[in-house]
Amino acid sequence: MKLSQLILAVAVSACGTAFAADNHGHDIKPMHGGAVAEAKEVEYELVASADKLQLYMRDHGKPVAVAGMTA
Incomplete structure (x- = not known):
């Protein structure tokens, strides 16, 4: 495999994970002024x-x- 093909394959693979990490359209807003996950x-x-x-x-x-519940 040529180096340019390898670099392209790695770049395309990395782009997929970047899009998968998106919030998927969820619009979560804090109701009590805190940080939401x-x-x-x-x-x-x-x-x-x-x-x-x-x-x-x-x-x-x-x-x-x-x-x-306890923590």
């Missing part, structure tokens, strides 16, 4: 203040009951 259809919002950290969870936009 999504994993397995659940949205996690971490809110930091001077004296505490709060974690809010939503499943498909609906709040998740966190009573009894």
Whole structure:
């Protein structure tokens, strides 16, 4: 294989992973002013203040009951 073909193949492979890392059109907005992340259809919002950290969870936009959960 020529070096130019190898470089082209690597570049094309790398471009695919860059597009796969996109947010896939999800428009997650923080509801409590924190940082939001999504994993397995659940949205996690971490809110930091001077004296505490709060974690809010939503499943498909609906709040998740966190009573009894510990960290």
